[in-house]
Amino acid sequence: MTRGKIQIKRIENATNRQVTYSKRKNGLFKKANELCVLCDARVSIIMFSGNNKLHDYISPSTTTKQIYDHYQRTSGIDLWASHYERMQQDLNQLQDANNALHRETRQWNGESLDDLSMAELHGLEQEMDYSLGIIRDRKDQLIGGQTEKWKRKVKNEEQIQADLLQKIMQRSGNIVEEFVGGKGGEDPFGFVVENGGSGGAADTEDYHTVVGGAAFPLRLQPTQQQQHHHHILHGADITTYSLLE
Numbered sequence: 395m396t397r398g399k400i401q402i403k404r405i406e407n408a409t410n411r412q413v414t415y416s417k418r419k420n421g422l423f424k425k426a427n428e429l430c431v432l433c434d435a436r437v438s439i440i441m442f443s444g445n446n447k448l449h450d451y452i453s454p455s456t457t458t459k460q461i462y463d464h465y466q467r468t469s470g471i472d473l474w475a476s477h478y479e480r481m482q483q484d485l486n487q488l489q490d491a492n493n494a495l496h497r498e499t500r501q502w503n504g505e506s507l508d509d510l511s512m513a514e515l516h517g518l519e520q521e522m523d524y525s526l527g528i529i530r531d532r533k534d535q536l537i538g539g540q541t542e543k544w545k546r547k548v549k550n551e552e553q554i555q556a557d558l559l560q561k562i563m564q565r566s567g568n569i570v571e572e573f574v575g576g577k578g579g580e581d582p583f584g585f586v587v588e589n590g591g592s593g594g595a596a597d598t599e600d601y602h603t604v605v606g607g608a609a610f611p612l613r614l615q616p617t618q619q620q621q622h623h624h625h626i627l628h629g630a631d632i633t634t635y636s637l638l639e
Contacts, residue, residue, distance in 0.1 A: 411444065412443075412444070415443055415444065419441060419449055422439065422441075422451075423439065423451045426439055426451050426453075427451075430453045430454065435453070436453045436456050436461060436464075437451065437452075437453050438450075438451070438452050438453070438456070438458055438461040439451040439452075440458075501518055502518075502522065
């Protein structure tokens with residue numbers, strides 16, 4: 395009884411299809427290896443499964459490139475001709491773009507202008523004016539930033555100076571109050587401040603009259619620490635201090 399012919403068509407079940415592919419692949423590679431051993435043939439097989447997985451076989455002591463090179467020499471077909479042609483086209487485009495950039499750079503430097511028309515020269519001038527405007531805007535931005543930085547620094551220094559002046563005025567006012575109150579005491583300069591008047595209301599009024607003129611007399615007596623440095627000063631010496639405004 396003869397065996398019926400099996401119809402060749404795509405296997406619909408994915409699992410069965412993968413199992414059949416694996417079995418047929420192994421059988422094909424086995425037959426290729428038998429050809430290499432029995433007939434001294436050189437065989438190269440490249441296969442891609444349904445899920446795009448690569449499987450290949452190459453004869454022992456042979457490379458895929460050697461097989462392809464031998465095929466081209468024998469058949470006279472250049473497998474890479476179209477690929478080389480596309481590469482050459484890409485190379486020509488890159489060379490043209492590179493030459494255009496070099497030409498544009500020379501024109502921006504004022505070179506290679508003889509071949510330009512009036513319209514091209516006008517366009518080049520407009521491009522340079524536009525670029526110059528961008529450069530100026532950036533420069534002004536940097537200058538403005540530096541100016542604001544220095545303004546803040548000057549304002550900070552002025553605030554420090556104002557605070558220091560306020561402290562000096564406050565300290566001077568405390569010294570005046572001690573003098574007017576008749577307390578006496580040692581001033582910040584190392585002298586003993588004494589009330590030269592009788593301590594009455596008239597002396598206080600006269601003192602305020604003098605202070606109102608931005609100066610006041612003080613009777614100074616050097617302390618023991620300052621006597622050897624200021625031996626020319628005596629108890630009756632009068633020194634006038636100007637008030638800070």
